[in-house]
Amino acid sequence: MPTLGAIADDFTGATDLATMLVARGHRTVVAVGPEALSGGPGEAAVRDADAVVVALKSRTAPVEEAVGTSLATLRALRRAGCERFYFKYCSTFDSTPGGNIGPVADALLAELGEHRTVVVPSFPATGRTVYKGRLFVHDELLDESPMRHHPLTPMLDSHVGRLLAPQTGHPVRLVGLDTVRRGRDALRSALDAPELADALVVVDAVSDEDLVTVCEAAAHLTLVTGAAGLALGLTGPHAAAARATPASRPGDPGVVLSGSASSATRAQVAHARGLLPHRKLDLAALRADFDGTVAGLVAFARRAWDDAPGKPPLIYAVDDLADLEQPEPHDGPPASELVERALAACATGLVAEGARRLLVAGGETSGAVVTALGVRTLSIGSPIAPGVTWARAEGRTHGRDHTVDLALKSGNFGDTAIFTEAWSALA
Structure with a gap:
C-alpha cells in the first residue's frame, strides 16, 4: 500500500517526479487523474506501490478548477492509504499572477489541517537553482531566461517570494542558503521557528546535497511542495527497485x-x-x-x-x-x-x-x-x-x-x- 502520494500539475512533471522516486527506491506508479486510483486495471498497480504520483492537467487551468481537481486527488490518495504528500510543480515555477501554485498549496494545507510547508523549485540537474530567493535557469535569472517569453506563463520576475505572495493567503518567508548549509537539524529548527508557523517557506538550494538536506529537515511536514529535485532526499524501501520492461521491441514504429x-x-x-x-x-x-x-x-x-x-x-x-x-x-x-x-x-x-x-x-x-x-x-x-x-x-x-x-x-x-x-x- 502506498504511503507517499504526489499531486503533479502536469503530465511531464508527473513522470519527472516518478523517475526520481524510482531511482530513490520507491515502487512508483503514475495514475492519470484521481479516478485511476479506484477501480479498473490500475487499482492493483496502485495497491502494490510505495508511492503514487497523480498526473493532472491543472497548471494553466482556471484557479477554481485547479484547486478542485487537486483536492479531489488529495482525498483519493488518502483513501488509497497515503499519509504524506508532495505537491509537484515545474522547476521554473510556471504560474500566473493569480495562481495556480499558491491557491493549490493553500487548499491542500487547509484540507490536511496543516499551516506551513516548504517551497522548493530547485532542480540543479536541470539547471534550476534558488539563491537568496531568486530562481536561476542555468546562469540566468528566471525573468532573463527564455521563460520570460513563455506563451502561457511568461515569467517576468525571478524572486520566488514576490511571485508567490499575490497567490496565497499565507505569509511567504525565505530561509537562506547559509541556514541550509548548517545542516538538517539547524534547518529544521529554522522551519519550526514560531515566526514561520503559518508560512509558505521558500528555501534556497543550489546543489543536490542542499536538496537532500531540505528534504530531511522537512521530513516531519505532512505536505511538501517543489520540483522533482526535492525527491532526492526521499529514500524508499526498495534500493534495487525494478523498472518496467518496455512494451515495444527495437524496430517497432x-x-x-x-x-x-x-x-x-x-x-x-x-x-x-x-x-x-x-x-x-x-x-x-x-x-x-x-x-x-x-x-x-x-x-x-x-x-x-x-x-x-x-x-x-x-x-x-x-x-x-x-x-x-x-x-x-x-x-x-x-x-x-x-x-x-x-x-x-x-x-x-x-x-x-x-x-x-x-x-x-x-x-x-x-x-x-x-x-x-x-x-x-x-x-x-x-x-x-x-x-x-x-x-x-x-x-x-x-x-x-x-x-x-x-x-x-x-x-x-x-x-x-x-x-x-x-x-x-x-x-
Whole structure:
C-alpha cells in the first residue's frame, strides 16, 4: 500500500517526479487523474506501490478548477492509504499572477489541517537553482531566461517570494542558503521557528546535497511542495527497485510529437529536422479541415516508417519565435488548443496504425496525448535524461486496449539530440 502520494500539475512533471522516486527506491506508479486510483486495471498497480504520483492537467487551468481537481486527488490518495504528500510543480515555477501554485498549496494545507510547508523549485540537474530567493535557469535569472517569453506563463520576475505572495493567503518567508548549509537539524529548527508557523517557506538550494538536506529537515511536514529535485532526499524501501520492461521491441514504429514552443525544444526540433522525416503543423489547414489534415499527417508518418525504418518521424508545431507572433483568429480555438488537439489526434491515429513508441514534447501536449490515448497508469521504465523517462502506458481508445512506450518531455528538458537518441534507452 502506498504511503507517499504526489499531486503533479502536469503530465511531464508527473513522470519527472516518478523517475526520481524510482531511482530513490520507491515502487512508483503514475495514475492519470484521481479516478485511476479506484477501480479498473490500475487499482492493483496502485495497491502494490510505495508511492503514487497523480498526473493532472491543472497548471494553466482556471484557479477554481485547479484547486478542485487537486483536492479531489488529495482525498483519493488518502483513501488509497497515503499519509504524506508532495505537491509537484515545474522547476521554473510556471504560474500566473493569480495562481495556480499558491491557491493549490493553500487548499491542500487547509484540507490536511496543516499551516506551513516548504517551497522548493530547485532542480540543479536541470539547471534550476534558488539563491537568496531568486530562481536561476542555468546562469540566468528566471525573468532573463527564455521563460520570460513563455506563451502561457511568461515569467517576468525571478524572486520566488514576490511571485508567490499575490497567490496565497499565507505569509511567504525565505530561509537562506547559509541556514541550509548548517545542516538538517539547524534547518529544521529554522522551519519550526514560531515566526514561520503559518508560512509558505521558500528555501534556497543550489546543489543536490542542499536538496537532500531540505528534504530531511522537512521530513516531519505532512505536505511538501517543489520540483522533482526535492525527491532526492526521499529514500524508499526498495534500493534495487525494478523498472518496467518496455512494451515495444527495437524496430517497432515510433514517432515524435512536439507541441512545445520552448527554446530548448526549438533547438531539438532544428537538430532532428536534419536527421528525421518531419512535418510541421499547418494551422490554417487544420482550421479549414481538421480531420483531413490529421489524416494526412498520420499517412505521412505511416509512409515514413516504410521509407526510413529506424528514423521515427517528427511532427511539430513550432520551430521559430515568429510562430508565436501570429495573430489569433477572431473565431475558432486559439493556436495552442488547436496544436494540442491535432497532436493528440495524431497520437490516437498512429497508435491505431501500429505505433508502439511515442516521444511527446510539451506539458500541455503531453496531457492532451495521454488523455486521448485513454491512459490510466504509467509504469516507469528507462531514464532518457534528467526529468525525462520512458514509461509503459496502458490505455484504451475506440474500444481497443493498447500498450505503448511513452516518453513525456517537458519543453525545457533534454539535450539537443534527445529526439534522435532517446530510442536507444529502449533497446
